[in-house]
Amino acid sequence: xxxxxxxxxxxxxxxxxxxxxxxxxxxxxxxxxxRFAGKMHVSRxxxxxxxxxxxxxxxxxxxxxxxxxxxIGDLVIKNQVFGKGNTEAVWHVLGxxxxxxxxxxxxxxxxxxxxxxxxxxxxxxxxxxxxxFRHGLGIAVLAMALGxxxxxxxxxxxxxxxxxxx
Amino acid sequence: xxxxxxxxxxxxxxxxxxxxxxxxxxxFAIISIWIVDRLGRLASMDLVCEDVRxxxxxGMAGEIxxxxxxxxxxxxxxxxxxxxxxxxxxxxxxxxxxxxSLKVHRFSNEEQKRQVFSIxxxxxxxQQACPGVTVENLGETDILVERVNVEKxxxxxxxxxxxxxxxxxxxxxxxxxxxxxxxxGINQVFEKVYxxxxxxxxxxxxxxxxxxxxxxxxxxxxxxxxxxxxxITKDPTPIEVEMRVYEKDVxxxxxxxxxxxxxxxxxS
Numbered sequence: 357x358x359x360x361x362x363x364x365x366x367x368x369x370x371x372x373x374x375x376x377x378x379x380x381x382x383x384x385x386x387x388x389x390x391r392f393a394g395k396m397h398v399s400r401x402x403x404x405x406x407x408x409x410x411x412x413x414x415x416x417x418x419x420x421x422x423x424x425x426x427x428i429g430d431l432v433i434k435n436q437v438f439g440k441g442n443t444e445a446v447w448h449v450l451g452x453x454x455x456x457x458x459x460x461x462x463x464x465x466x467x468x469x470x471x472x473x474x475x476x477x478x479x480x481x482x483x484x485x486x487x488x489f490r491h492g493l494g495i496a497v498l499a500m501a502l503g504x505x506x507x508x509x510x511x512x513x514x515x516x517x518x519x520x521x522x
Numbered sequence: 523x524x525x526x527x528x529x530x531x532x533x534x535x536x537x538x539x540x541x542x543x544x545x546x547x548x549x550f551a552i553i554s555i556w557i558v559d560r561l562g563r564l565a566s567m568d569l570v571c572e573d574v575r576x577x578x579x580x581g582m583a584g585e586i587x588x589x590x591x592x593x594x595x596x597x598x599x600x601x602x603x604x605x606x607x608x609x610x611x612x613x614x615x616x617x618x619x620x621x622x623s624l625k626v627h628r629f630s631n632e633e634q635k636r637q638v639f640s641i642x643x644x645x646x647x648x649q650q651a652c653p654g655v656t657v658e659n660l661g662e663t664d665i666l667v668e669r670v671n672v673e674k675x676x677x678x679x680x681x682x683x684x685x686x687x688x689x690x691x692x693x694x695x696x697x698x699x700x701x702x703x704x705x706x707g708i709n710q711v712f713e714k715v716y717x718x719x720x721x722x723x724x725x726x727x728x729x730x731x732x733x734x735x736x737x738x739x740x741x742x743x744x745x746x747x748x749x750x751x752x753x754i755t756k757d758p759t760p761i762e763v764e765m766r767v768y769e770k771d772v773x774x775x776x777x778x779x780x781x782x783x784x785x786x787x788x789x790s
Contacts (some may be wrong), residue, residue, distance in 0.1 A: 357720075360719050360720055362731070363560035363719060364715070364716065364720070364728070364729050364730050365729050365730075365733045367612075367715065367719075367730065367733075368729065368730045368731070368732065368733030368734040368735060368737060369733045369734075369736060369740070370731065371730075371734050371737060372734040372735060372736060372737020372739070372740065372741055373658050373737045373738070373740060373744075374741070375702070375734075375738060375740035375741070376737070376739075376740075376741025376742045376745060377741055377745060379699060379702055380741075380742060380745050380746075380760075383698065384761065385646065385765055387764045387767070388694075389687075389691055389761055389764075389766040390761060390764045390767075390768040391652065391784070392687045392690060392691070393591055393687055393765065393769060394683060394765070394768055394772065396683040396684075396686070396687055397680075397683070397774075398680065398683050398684045398687060398751065399769075401684050401687075401763055402759070402762055402765055402787050403568050403748070403759075404684065404685055404688055405688055405691045405750075405761065406691075406746045406748065406761050408688040408689075408691035408692040408695075409691050409692070409761075409768055410739075410742050410743065410746060411692060411696045412692035412693060412694065412695035412696040412697075412699075413695045413699045413738065413742055414690060414693070414735075414738070414739055414742075415696045415769045416696030416697060416699035416700040416703075417700075417703075417735050417739075418696070418700065418735070419696070419700060420700040420703040420704065420705065420708070420710070421708065421731050422727065422731065422735075422736065424726065424727065427545035428549070429540050455611075457689070457693070458697075461690050461692075461693035461694060462690045462694060462697040463697075464690050464694070465690050465691075465693065465694025465695075465697065465698075466694070466697065469694070469698075471592055481572065494630075507634050507660075520774045521523055
């Protein structure tokens, strides 16, 4: 029993290390964070961003692997953190704000990630070369962004995730 | 030097001899000697002058100026000096100082933020300032000069940007890892592995989940090579490396674009 637990422990550590390696190699090779830092002219603080990446990963890991302990909302409401009676109302607003911040930044990140991967595979240069595309790249990019937003809204509105688009 | 020294003295000697011969000839001879002597002196002076001039240009002509041009330069001032754009070495320190202090460009237009220079233009400038020197460039062939505002590097806006990027990094990666776990169905995988090893159903929160999280943390820390602002080894971190790669790509693209649009300052 004990030996089995040790074995499982070793297995778990290896899983974790390789998952980290795999996920972050993709993330680094698309060069997303350098690009943000470069655009914003804050490349001096790369160290801080790496810390944010590390903390963000651990945060996400906690909420997805230990989701039973991650019910902050339940915890807050059960303990009546903001005083009896009005906790629910306060938490409703506060929770919405947290979700908004989370959603906004995640959206920015995923949007950039999707395009960065497309760009890494040279989709846009190849296409524009094939069809002799010279001007109006800005419009194409805008169309792409609008398309992504529309697709995303449609996906959630039509609950595509429930039946895989079928 | 030897040659030119000899010629006037020989002339003088000849004149002297002539003079001795002519003294007996009377007053006319004396005058003529005087004139010849004067002429001789003038000639010799001329020769000396030419000599000095020759030495001056020759002193520079033999020199080799080594320059190592940078790829990307940031300047705070409007005036761009040569030393901002390249490292200069020359055995003759006067030549080196002269080259370093050459004014290459002036950002007179407020709108203009960057300018690309061709190394040929710089070589031409050196050649004009110090005729006859040989220029050896050991660095880049195109130089991107950017004018930066000093105030741009601090202030509230900057802090806001840093927080913004840090937030994207934090929430973005949190989401990425959650989406990844969701994609691979990590809880089911763990339950399956637990069942295979222990021969009993998993409670959902076993040592496997716990050690997985530890492994994940260890993996990232090893990958990014630092904990809480302290480096584990001396190597640059992956994002630092990627940052340099990105900067290099951007510089290349800017130079290429300027080249295509014909905005490079080059020799005509």
